[in-house]
Amino acid sequence: MxxxxxxxxxxxxxxxxxxxxxxxxxxxxxxxxGLEDDVLEExxxxxxxxxxxxxMTILVTAMDHGLVRxxxxxxxxxxxxxxxxxxxxxxxxxxxxxxxGPSMQCRFxxxxxxxxxxxxxxxxxxxxxxxxxxxxxxxxxxxxTHPPIPRPFLVADLAGKGTEWVCWQLPGEMKTKGLVDLxxxxxxxxxxxxxxxxxxxxKVTPSTPPLRAxxxxxxxxxxxxxxxxxxxxxxxxxxxxxxxxxxxxxCQMPSFWPIPxxxxxxxxxxxxxxxxFAGYAHKCIPWPRVKVLELPDLLGRGxx
Numbered sequence: 001m002x003x004x005x006x007x008x009x010x011x012x013x014x015x016x017x018x019x020x021x022x023x024x025x026x027x028x029x030x031x032x033x034g035l036e037d038d039v040l041e042e043x044x045x046x047x048x049x050x051x052x053x054x055x056m057t058i059l060v061t062a063m064d065h066g067l068v069r070x071x072x073x074x075x076x077x078x079x080x081x082x083x084x085x086x087x088x089x090x091x092x093x094x095x096x097x098x099x100x101g102p103s104m105q106c107r108f109x110x111x112x113x114x115x116x117x118x119x120x121x122x123x124x125x126x127x128x129x130x131x132x133x134x135x136x137x138x139x140x141x142x143x144x145t146h147p148p149i150p151r152p153f154l155v156a157d158l159a160g161k162g163t164e165w166v167c168w169q170l171p172g173e174m175k176t177k178g179l180v181d182l183x184x185x186x187x188x189x190x191x192x193x194x195x196x197x198x199x200x201x202x203k204v205t206p207s208t209p210p211l212r213a214x215x216x217x218x219x220x221x222x223x224x225x226x227x228x229x230x231x232x233x234x235x236x237x238x239x240x241x242x243x244x245x246x247x248x249x250x251c252q253m254p255s256f257w258p259i260p261x262x263x264x265x266x267x268x269x270x271x272x273x274x275x276x277f278a279g280y281a282h283k284c285i286p287w288p289r290v291k292v293l294e295l296p297d298l299l300g301r302g303x304x
Contacts, residue, residue, distance in 0.1 A: 005070040006062070008033050009083055009091025020069050021058040022048070030062070039065050063111065068092055076105040082112040086133050089117070093128055096121060127162055132286050134250075142250040145287040147195070154183050154204075154298065155285060156192025162283060165290040168298040172197060176228045186301045193253060193285075200228075200242050201254050251284040 006023070007014040011034055017023035024030045025048065030040050043061055047054045059069060063082040068091060070079050077100065081088040085108050096106065102122025109116050117136050127135065134142045147153065152170040157163075166188075170179055176196060183194060183204065191205035223232035226240035233240035248255050 003072050005095065006033055007068040007070055007079075007092050007095050009066050009068055009081070009087055010034070012091060012094035014070075014092075014095045020071075021055040024058055024062055033067060035062070035065055035067070060111065066091075070095065075103065076107065079106065079108045080111055081108070082110065085110050085115060085117050089128060089133060089136070096125075130163060130286075130289075132289060135284060135286070139248065139250050139284075142284065144249065145251055145284075147252070147287055148290060148292050151195045151197045151199070152179060153195050154187070154192055155195065155290060156188045157190035158188050160188075160190025162286075165286060167290050167292050168295055169292070170295065183298070186298055188301070195253075202242065248282060248284060251287060253285055255282045 004017050004020060005014050006017055006020065013033060015023075015029070015033060017029075024043055025046075030043055035043075039061070043058055046057050046061070048058075049055060059080075060082065063069065063080070066083060068079050068081040068083075068088050070077060070092070079088060079092055083091075088108055088110070096104075100106070100121045102120075102125070104121045105118065106121050107116060107118045119136055124136065127133075147155070147167065149167060149169050150172075152172060152174075153167050154170060155165065155167040157165050170182065174182065179194065179196070185206075187204050187206050189206060191203070194202045194204050196202075223234050223238070225231070226233055226242060228240075228242050231240040231242070232238075246255060247253060
């Protein structure tokens with residue numbers, strides 16, 4: 001893509017152009033994008049000068065009244081604007097749907113604040129119509145959010161697409177094994193998180209077996225064996241696999257978590273399975289949009 005366009009963030013209408021500032025000053029062009037008469041008069045009074053203050057005045061005036069400037073650069077496209085970046089993303093969605101492929105790299109530059117947001121269109125398209133777009137920001141720029149209920153709880157994405165998050169409060173008096181048994185067979189297809197009262201958080205899916213203890217402790221005499229994850233440990237220097245790791249600074253959920261792996265290890269001649277840690281493709285849980293449901297709703301989702 002090498003073309004340029006002006007896009008109206010209110011209506012989603014757009015026009016292909018040659019040079020952004022000159023195009024706006026030609027009769028009828030700016031009006032075709034819905035700009036008011038007083039804005040048209042203001043644009044017409046600006047003297048044209050190539051790459052000078054006049055040209056920039058034309059561009060900023062149009063942006064201040066809801067236009068987004070787009071310019072393609074082959075495999076990437078840049079959007080410039082002065083409205084809030086979330087409004088710019090939503091207002092250009094019609095343009096992106098009609099003209100961008102899934103591999104197109106999109107960069108949104110707010111000329112008023114200097115903030116930039118960048119993403120690959122195909123990877124996030126199914127989430128661009130949701131109310132909260134903060135997932136597009138780097139983690140350190142996102143607002144810190146917290147779970148709506150205290151631990152222990154199960155939080156899961158019902159649709160498996162990051163659009164329908166729900167959270168169930170779990171009985172606080174139950175031990176880990178009891179909680180695992182309680183939710184087994186009831187975890188939604190999209191998977192979720194089991195958050196324990198002591199701060200540990202496990203990734204869970206319908207097909208995830210319980211974390212299994214390591215047999216053959218004689219081979220690991222200098223270690224203790226965690227009764228929950230089965231990992232040899234020697235606190236505090238060698239923690240077990242289900243202990244808290246560095247949480248995400250935005251949603252407070254772990255960026256790394258224990259998962260059962262089929263790694264075979266020989267202990268006293270026996271083969272066992274132990275959990276390993278994974279930490280790929282972390283996505284923040286949008287806590288303000290998580291719906292809290294009662295425990296009976298979870299218990300009615302299936303049988304253990």
